[in-house]
Amino acid sequence: MEYIKYRFYQKASKCSAEFQRLKKEHADVVLGQVTLGQVLTGMKGIPLLVTDTSKLDPEEGIRFKGYSIPELQQKLPKMNPEGEPLPEGLFYLMLIGEIPSQEDALNLSIDWATRAHVPQHVFDVIDALPKTSKPMTQFSAAILSMATESIFQKAYRAGVNKKFYWDATYEDVMNLIARLPRIAAYIYRRQFHNSDHIEPNPRLDWAGNLAHMMGFNSEDIRRLFRLYMIIHADHEGGNVSAHTAHLVGSALSNPYYAYAAAMTGLAGPLHGFANQDVIFWIFEMIEALGTDAPTDEQVSDYCKRTLEEGRVIPGYGHAVLRKTDPRFTAQEEFANKYIKNDPLVNLVNQLYRVVPPILGSVGKIKNPWPNVDAYSGSLLYHYGIKEYTFYTVMFGVSRALGVLASLVNDRIYGMPIERPTSHPLSWFKQQAEGKGSDC
Numbered sequence: 001m002e003y004i005k006y007r008f009y010q011k012a013s014k015c016s017a018e019f020q021r022l023k024k025e026h027a028d029v030v031l032g033q034v035t036l037g038q039v040l041t042g043m044k045g046i047p048l049l050v051t052d053t054s055k056l057d058p059e060e061g062i063r064f065k066g067y068s069i070p071e072l073q074q075k076l077p078k079m080n081p082e083g084e085p086l087p088e089g090l091f092y093l094m095l096i097g098e099i100p101s102q103e104d105a106l107n108l109s110i111d112w113a114t115r116a117h118v119p120q121h122v123f124d125v126i127d128a129l130p131k132t133s134k135p136m137t138q139f140s141a142a143i144l145s146m147a148t149e150s151i152f153q154k155a156y157r158a159g160v161n162k163k164f165y166w167d168a169t170y171e172d173v174m175n176l177i178a179r180l181p182r183i184a185a186y187i188y189r190r191q192f193h194n195s196d197h198i199e200p201n202p203r204l205d206w207a208g209n210l211a212h213m214m215g216f217n218s219e220d221i222r223r224l225f226r227l228y229m230i231i232h233a234d235h236e237g238g239n240v241s242a243h244t245a246h247l248v249g250s251a252l253s254n255p256y257y258a259y260a261a262a263m264t265g266l267a268g269p270l271h272g273f274a275n276q277d278v279i280f281w282i283f284e285m286i287e288a289l290g291t292d293a294p295t296d297e298q299v300s301d302y303c304k305r306t307l308e309e310g311r312v313i314p315g316y317g318h319a320v321l322r323k324t325d326p327r328f329t330a331q332e333e334f335a336n337k338y339i340k341n342d343p344l345v346n347l348v349n350q351l352y353r354v355v356p357p358i359l360g361s362v363g364k365i366k367n368p369w370p371n372v373d374a375y376s377g378s379l380l381y382h383y384g385i386k387e388y389t390f391y392t393v394m395f396g397v398s399r400a401l402g403v404l405a406s407l408v409n410d411r412i413y414g415m416p417i418e419r420p421t422s423h424p425l426s427w428f429k430q431q432a433e434g435k436g437s438d439c
């Protein structure tokens with residue numbers, strides 16, 4: 001067994017035994033109450049999922065295996081001391097629970113480079129779609145079409161013992177992650193560069209290769225891509241993309257199916273699509289105001305108009321967070337360090353000043369602060385990736401790291417099929433008011 005897989009097995013099989021023991025010995029422990037309010041507002045705050053890769057605190061933000069983003073920036077291996085950490089190191093951390101050495105991270109990079117070959121039919125599937133299909137449609141279709149390669153599916157069909165499901169899942173997960181940069185870059189070059197494709201460079205790291213195949217080779221862009229891939233990788237288990245991968249995977253659907261399903265969830269405007277919506281909305285504002293350097297008052301009026309039209313202000317608010325997202329702050333710090341006087345970045349900073357008090361004054365919005373999507377597009381745009389309909393694909397490539405690490409865990413824990421209970425609305429009315437109704 002190769003080294004990373006062996007290390008994972010060693011660590012995770014202990015946790016798997018704990019999972020099984022808790023299930024057997026403490027099934028009756030009560031974890032809390034579920035209120036009707038929670039059911040009617042998207043099941044927020046109900047402790048229902050086991051996810052070990054990261055944990056989200058409403059006030060502090062995300063921690064990956066206990067490490068905050070600034071701590072990861074300090075501790076994870078880098079290509080050069082001035083740069084951002086390698087996403088390979090974060091994947092290792094999420095999978096194995098330890099900060100990897102430089103050698104561990106580079107070995108993982110090499111492992112992914114050797115697994116990165118994408119079968120021709122995946123490109124054919126992309127090419128068969130009209131160029132008017134959204135990049136996320138092309139991305140999800142490409143992933144689904146790659147299920148032909150699923151080792152898990154073949155092992156299951158061959159009757160493998162369930163205690164080895166994790167092994168075939170691990171292989172699928174590593175192959176899938178390794179191939180994502182090539183697929184994403186292929187969609188980007190097809191859509192926006194006349195199908196002038198660029199071959200991978202196996203000597204580059206995973207994020208550096210994505211930048212390279214998209215046509216960007218400066219060290220500045222590699223640094224941004226590594227940061228981007230780190231901060232979008234995981235956000236505990238209840239967000240739409242992570243939960244979808246877990247749910248679909250719980251039916252023993254192969255990792256390609258589970259991750260493709262997650263990507264169709266990420267493509268929704270309340271989730272990952274918000275990263276393109278932010279830029280779209282800012283350009284709408286620039287056009288409506290006739291300037292890319294509006295006053296705070298003009299911006300404030302425009303925000304109020306958006307709310308009056310019954311729309312959301314994209315990039316603001318969160319289902320769990322109640323403070324500025326540390327993923328926003330990491331990008332703000334990056335911009336302060338490396339970008340001087342960019343009109344779009346300036347506008348993003350101005351919105352950070354203007355939007356929260358407006359959202360706060362609405363009353364019902366639980367979190368008036370910016371999330372990760374408020375900043376990310378402006379950075380990509382600054383470095384020349386101006387095709388913002390592609391941005392959610394980049395989010396998706398990164399999100400694979402967390403949701404697929406979790407999927408391997410799900411399989412080694414032997415997690416059962418997920419099946420919560422539903423009732424008609426009248427049942428809930430009965431519980432609340434003592435009588436049901438016909439709607």
Ligand code: CMX
Pocket residue numbers: 239269270271272274307311312313314315316317318319320359364365366367371372373
């Ligand atoms: N602009 C306007 N209204 C907003 C808002 C915003 N940015 N954020 C929340 N609200 C509204 C909600 O639509 C909801 O309205 P209704 O009661 O009329 O349905 C009300 O405020 C209460 O919502 P909430 O409990 O504060 O937030 P939710 O958990 O329901 O939703 C989120 C969270 C992120 C979907 C929401 O804040 C939103 O729509 N934000 C804009 C889209 C966005 O940035 N999404 C990206 C999130 C991060 C990610 O997944 O990538």
